[in-house]
Amino acid sequence: MIVNDYGGAQSTLTPGTISHAQAVVDEIRAAGGEAEADGEMVGTGESARLIVEHALDAFGRVDILINNAGGSLIGEPDAFTDEEIEGVLRTNFIGPYMLLRRVWPLMRGQGFGRIVNVMSSAVLGAGHLGPYAAGKAGLLGLTHDAAFDGRPHNILVNGIFPTGASRLTETSHEDLARWYRTHFQPEKVSALIAYLSSEQLDFCGEVFNVGVGASRGWRSSTMTDCSIRRSPLKA
Incomplete structure (x- = not known):
């Protein structure tokens, strides 16, 4: 497993450190388990190439991609610089897209792949999260479209809207951050990700709201040909 985390700030403009990835x-x-740390910042085709090459050098193949990178800025649409907005879009959409397209020919060639795109219910609007919502909404569209293309190659693409404690929630007010730590432990999200990454998976094109150990599926009406079975993990 390659654990990628550049370890920088939410805006992606602050230099990071590999220490977060190394801790995992x-x-x-x-x-x-077997794992290697990677500190590349996602967001460009070149960084995606380097991350995938690292995986190939370490393990010889790529079977699973979890697009979990994310970062946000809080404010009204005119509150940020152009560079800050572009940084959030690179992290939340461009980076995942570049990684998906870099692993796609590898998965297609081996006849197997599992891709999980981590998004957010903020795509439906929450206020003061414009760059983040826009980036994750783009990833939602990519998830649905790639699911169609991947099914014939046994590349199954799904997504989640998770609620879990993270470095992002730690930047919230202390009471809210504590509430996340108490009730929304990240391991209660990772169980579903493990299932969506498994050989036993037999559907694609679905998105799940998941947190506190429960999940509920949300499906676009256009995905019925791809999502042919329901997950037993849905609440």
Whole structure:
């Protein structure tokens, strides 16, 4: 497993550190798994190429892609600089798209692939989250479209709207951050991601609201030909 985290600020304009990725790798290795840390900032085709090459050098193939990168700025539409807006869009949409297209020929060639795109219910509008909502909405469209293209190659593409404690929620008011830590532990989201990444998966093109150990599917009406079965994990 390649664990990618550039470790910088939400705006993507602040230089990061590989320490966050390395901390996750240390946990995986302590549990008996194999992992490598990667500190590339997602957001360009070149960074996607480097991340995928790292995976190939370390493990020889790519079977699963979890597009989990995200960052946000809070304010009205005119509150940010052009560079800040572009940075959020690169992290939330351009980066995931570049990674998906870099792994696609590898997965197509081997006849197997699982892609999970991590989005947000903010795509429906929440206020003061314009760049973030726009980026995740773009990823929602990509998820549905890639699901159609991937099915014939056994590349199954799905997405989630997660609610879980993270570095992003830690930037909230302390009471809210504590509430996330208490009730929305991230491991209660990762169980569904593991299922969506598994060989046993037999559907694509679905998006799940998931948190506190429960999940509910949300499907575009156009996806019925692709999403032929319902998940047993849905509440």
